[in-house]
Amino acid sequence: MTQSPNKILDDFAKLMTDAAGVAQGARREVETAFKAQAERFLADMDVVSREEFDATKDMAVRALDEVESLEKRLKAAEDRISALEAAITKEKD
Template identity: 50%
Template sequence: MTSGPNRFLDELAKLMTDAAGATQGLRREAETAMRSQLERLMNSMDLVKREEYEAVRDMAVKAREENDALSARLAALEAKLDGKPSADDVATAKPAATKRAPRKKT
């Protein structure tokens, strides 16, 4: 057995080591409690996760592109129904023969 100042220093070192371990344990416990509180708060705020947001954004971009394509197609079909040539029809059309005016009967 050691006696004197060495024993006192050994006990003090052991006490400090135990206190440091307890402090780390308290820190971990406090972090866990705070993390769970923040998660509960964020869940109650009904926030959207980044992956979900990006998926919906990609769907919206695709839908907008499809909508533009369908709008152009609809405009071309309406132009055909109205008898107005569309830009595509004008580019591919053959020159039409000119019609003569009908003769007046005398």
């Protein structure tokens, strides 16, 4: 029994479509497995997430700003103490 050329081409096209679907499914499975393995690898390495890094960076920036502010206040207090000591020394003389 011979098939017409159109039937052969239709069957071939269907076969290729099915093969493409199988290939896409396999690709998705490989990607999923790879992502899971990468996540396990990173978890074992104790790598922080981007969100944790950004939060810690923001905290560090705020802490440095606070340190700078406190250093200015300390310098001003030291200057006032020095001025008072100088005034007391001047009164004694």
